[in-house]
Amino acid sequence: MSSQDIPEENLPAEQDHAHGAVGIADEENPFSDPGLPPHEHRIQDIDERAARRSERMVALLFTVSMLATVAFIVAYLVIPNDKSIFVFPIGHLSAMNFTLGLTLGVALFCIGAGAVHWARTLMSDAEVADERHAIEAPADVRAKVHADFRLGAKESALGRRKLIRNTMFGALALVPLSGVMLLGGLGPAPGTKLRHTMWAKGKRLVNMNTNQPLRPEDVAVGSLTFAKPDGLEETDEEFQTEIAKAALMIVRLQPDNIKDKRELDWSHEGIVAFSKICTHVGCPISLYEQQTHHVLCPCHQSTFDLSDGARVIFGPAGHALPQLHIGVDSEGYLQALGDFEEPVGPAFWERG
Amino acid sequence: MSTAENESSRSRGKAPAGERIADWADGRLGIYSLAKANMRKIFPDHWSFMLGEVCMYSFIIIILTGVYLTLFFHPSMNEVQYHGSYVPLQGQLMSEAFNSTLHISFDVRGGLLMRQIHHWAALIFLAGMFVHMMRVFFTGAFRKPREVNWLFGFLLFVLGMFTGFTGYSLPDDLLSGTGVRFMEGAILSVPIVGTYLSFFLFGGEFPGHDFVARFYSIHILLLPGIMLGLMVGHLILVFYHKHTQFAGPGKTEKNVVGMPLLPVYMAKAGGFFFLVFGVIAAIAAVAQINPIWAMGPYRPDQVSTGAQPDWYMGFSEGLIRFMPGWEINLWGHTLVLGVFIPLVIFPLVLVAIAVYPFIESWVTGDKSEHHILDRPRNAPTRTGLGVAWMTLYLTLLVGGGNDLWATHFHLSINAVTWFVRIFFFVGPVIAFIVTKRICLGLQRRDRDKVLHGRETGIIKRLPHGEFVEVHESLSQEQLHTLTAHHQYEPAEIGATVDENGVERKVPASEKLRSKLSSAYYGEDNQIPKPTVEEYKEIASGHGHH
Numbered sequence A: 001m002s003s004q005d006i007p008e009e010n011l012p013a014e015q016d017h018a019h020g021a022v023g024i025a026d027e028e029n030p031f032s033d034p035g036l037p038p039h040e041h042r043i044q045d046i047d048e049r050a051a052r053r054s055e056r057m058v059a060l061l062f063t064v065s066m067l068a069t070v071a072f073i074v075a076y077l078v079i080p081n082d083k084s085i086f087v088f089p090i091g092h093l094s095a096m097n098f099t100l101g102l103t104l105g106v107a108l109f110c111i112g113a114g115a116v117h118w119a120r121t122l123m124s125d126a127e128v129a130d131e132r133h134a135i136e137a138p139a140d141v142r143a144k145v146h147a148d149f150r151l152g153a154k155e156s157a158l159g160r161r162k163l164i165r166n167t168m169f170g171a172l173a174l175v176p177l178s179g180v181m182l183l184g185g186l187g188p189a190p191g192t193k194l195r196h197t198m199w200a201k202g203k204r205l206v207n208m209n210t211n212q213p214l215r216p217e218d219v220a221v222g223s224l225t226f227a228k229p230d231g232l233e234e235t236d237e238e239f240q241t242e243i244a245k246a247a248l249m250i251v252r253l254q255p256d257n258i259k260d261k262r263e264l265d266w267s268h269e270g271i272v273a274f275s276k277i278c279t280h281v282g283c284p285i286s287l288y289e290q291q292t293h294h295v296l297c298p299c300h301q302s303t304f305d306l307s308d309g310a311r312v313i314f315g316p317a318g319h320a321l322p323q324l325h326i327g328v329d330s331e332g333y334l335q336a337l338g339d340f341e342e343p344v345g346p347a348f349w350e351r352g
Numbered sequence B: 001m002s003t004a005e006n007e008s009s010r011s012r013g014k015a016p017a018g019e020r021i022a023d024w025a026d027g028r029l030g031i032y033s034l035a036k037a038n039m040r041k042i043f044p045d046h047w048s049f050m051l052g053e054v055c056m057y058s059f060i061i062i063i064l065t066g067v068y069l070t071l072f073f074h075p076s077m078n079e080v081q082y083h084g085s086y087v088p089l090q091g092q093l094m095s096e097a098f099n100s101t102l103h104i105s106f107d108v109r110g111g112l113l114m115r116q117i118h119h120w121a122a123l124i125f126l127a128g129m130f131v132h133m134m135r136v137f138f139t140g141a142f143r144k145p146r147e148v149n150w151l152f153g154f155l156l157f158v159l160g161m162f163t164g165f166t167g168y169s170l171p172d173d174l175l176s177g178t179g180v181r182f183m184e185g186a187i188l189s190v191p192i193v194g195t196y197l198s199f200f201l202f203g204g205e206f207p208g209h210d211f212v213a214r215f216y217s218i219h220i221l222l223l224p225g226i227m228l229g230l231m232v233g234h235l236i237l238v239f240y241h242k243h244t245q246f247a248g249p250g251k252t253e254k255n256v257v258g259m260p261l262l263p264v265y266m267a268k269a270g271g272f273f274f275l276v277f278g279v280i281a282a283i284a285a286v287a288q289i290n291p292i293w294a295m296g297p298y299r300p301d302q303v304s305t306g307a308q309p310d311w312y313m314g315f316s317e318g319l320i321r322f323m324p325g326w327e328i329n330l331w332g333h334t335l336v337l338g339v340f341i342p343l344v345i346f347p348l349v350l351v352a353i354a355v356y357p358f359i360e361s362w363v364t365g366d367k368s369e370h371h372i373l374d375r376p377r378n379a380p381t382r383t384g385l386g387v388a389w390m391t392l393y394l395t396l397l398v399g400g401g402n403d404l405w406a407t408h409f410h411l412s413i414n415a416v417t418w419f420v421r422i423f424f425f426v427g428p429v430i431a432f433i434v435t436k437r438i439c440l441g442l443q444r445r446d447r448d449k450v451l452h453g454r455e456t457g458i459i460k461r462l463p464h465g466e467f468v469e470v471h472e473s474l475s476q477e478q479l480h481t482l483t484a485h486h487q488y489e490p491a492e493i494g495a496t497v498d499e500n501g502v503e504r505k506v507p508a509s510e511k512l513r514s515k516l517s518s519a520y521y522g523e524d525n526q527i528p529k530p531t532v533e534e535y536k537e538i539a540s541g542h543g544h545h
Helices: A046-076 A095-120 A139-156 A163-173 A176-186 A239-246 A261-265 B003-013 B016-027 B031-038 B045-072 B098-106 B111-136 B148-168 B174-188 B194-202 B211-241 B261-286 B310-324 B339-355 B354-366 B380-400 B404-406 B415-454 B476-484 B508-521 B532-540
Strands: A083-087 A091-094 A129-133 A205-207 A226-228 A248-252 A271-275 A287-289 A292-296 A301-306 A311-314 A325-327 A332-336 B079-080 B092-094 B257-259 B326-328 B333-335 B454-462 B469-474
Touching: A046 A095, A083 A095, A091 A095, A095 B261, A129 A205, A163 A176, A163 B404, A176 B194, A176 B454, A226 A239, A226 A301, A248 B404, A271 A325, A271 A332, B016 B031, B045 B111, B045 B211, B045 B261, B092 B098, B111 B148, B111 B261, B111 B310, B111 B380, B148 B174, B148 B211, B148 B310, B148 B339, B148 B354, B174 B194, B174 B310, B174 B339, B257 B261, B310 B380, B310 B404, B339 B354, B339 B380, B354 B415, B380 B404, B380 B415, B380 B508, B404 B415, B415 B476, B415 B532, B454 B476
Parallel strands: none
Antiparallel strands: A083 A091, A129 B257, A205 A226, A226 A248, A248 A271, A287 A292, A292 A301, A301 A311, A325 A332, B079 B092, B326 B333, B454 B469
């Protein structure tokens, strides 16, 4: 609609002048504050038909919101929980989640859009200036508070009766210790728990996937096998805590590829067993590059060379992966010949 | 009872019901005095002022959906076998926490939606706080009298990070469990007490049976309780200080120009809550977040590749990833510098930005109140430092996702890591210098604009054949806006030798302050704004451009 259509009687005689704090235009200082600019009328302020259009728009938005809420209720009652739908271009979605989320979103959004449209088009948009007041108290208030405080402090005699003051501070300083003591119940002392795992002399290496004890011939060259100690079952009460230390990674290398002498001594026919728990912050290592014999921790990319005592060749880990000394028992199964000689997993103060 | 009182209560009896209820409440709560100061309170308008609102509203959304989730979630690590409706996990052993999260996702109607709104709102809450904090930083809104409120906001951001972390760790899924393990490894690195801290947090060895229950009470009670208090305090101070505003005609340090709370901001800000909630609900409808069923229950010996924390924890992940693995073994003890140094830098990165207002106010020595916001260009050193800090933060975010950068952009993981190691130190310096240059350039442009007017793009040919571009002088409104900012003088140490030739001792702190002050406000570190004399001189000889 063009401005010609606006009935004459709706037009204001002239635009409002500046309001609020009006600065005086300063001939001397062209940079001085000219004061608030004059208020400019919106189309809704001068044309009642435009205002009614805005009103209808706001009402429409609120109505759409109501309809969306009704749709939400229907969807909640009707759509089966396990139904999935295809929505282009996102793909397959839970029908329930999609419908509930969208109807709820529309219901809420339209209330917001309606309110904001109402505020922007129909409520007054005249800018108003409000005075600020200093945050600081005036000098007399300040003096009064200081005097009051001094009076109160004097009446308490806290400064004069030092015995009371000192014993009170002593009592208040000590009493939180009870709370600190109560925190003692949060956990047992570490003791040497982090130094030991379930591995011991004679414990067979059990394949993590098949739950069968491993024979040397089960471990092919180039493969990566995960193992746990014999007797540790998933249903055990302490399975998670035990496997967090005992998880083992087994690979078979060509014995002449093994560069580290101790590693060779602790291997069996080129089969070496290392802790699976990264010595950085304890992620399980799971990426094996069989050509280079490197393993990589997927969490922080520490890289270890399994053919050279699992020493760190890249990344943030601080020391090599602990190796488990293995051999074969009388029935031909792989077995541990003792626990890890050093703590597995992340380093700690008492590790040494 | 006197007749006068009788009369007044009788006339009140005819008042509308709403007014009578308000009268009743006023007699008991004093609401009229409160409303007198606040009902028509003026709020200035600028798009960047809504960032804080996004945070407040998403916090409310998080509380609403969070309460709903607690009705179904079981914070227990007891092992159970899954028998719910998600077929691929049938028969698996998992903790009750994971089991109940699956139940919420698949068997509670609308449960998945509530979970997704909760998680999306948390991400938006943290992102909102980050951007809001940057807005406050770059416009200098943290200056007196608002330093305490800056700290409240900062604490909300830090506590929000830990509330988020404890929250996404609750389902006890493979991804979040890996994050918890990372945290445990970091705690173990603390010298002397690390092992004890870890055992006391987890109730023994990792993972144990306690951490979900403990994180739960921290996540739903301790941290949000503190945050709610801080947020109320933050809002009270915003009301008390009155909002800041940008310079402009009619806007001074002594007033606040805008529109009243009732009705305009009641409708705009109230409506904005629904807009934020509506958008988050729509996001939760179409964008899947944290599909724990795809990751499976936590097992300390299993992991997936590409493990990433939620974005706000990413910078700590970067610190831990790029740090070389230094370890010192002495006298039977291990100092795990490779993990402990990142653990120390982690809070320092945050504290660096938190203490900035106090450093700046010490350098300027300015004790006056500031309600007019700075344009970032007019505080080049501050803006440079802010961008340097953001560069550091973003570099760490890149470092936290070094594996994803490597796989998505076909780069070597080693190269990405080395880049982060170097850029951690070099990046902020470059960013500082470049930003400061840009700010000074923009200041020069403003100066030119004030003195020579706006370039109109109209080319005029003069009688003797010369071509000139016509400049249009600015209106007084524009001139005022561009010259309203205050420019500090660098602080001088003053004479070190008095009139008797006795040397005065200058404290080291004063020397430092003077150095910093000239780095902030010295020659070449800010462009002097045009003076009235300069303007008049050029205006009188009009026609020369």
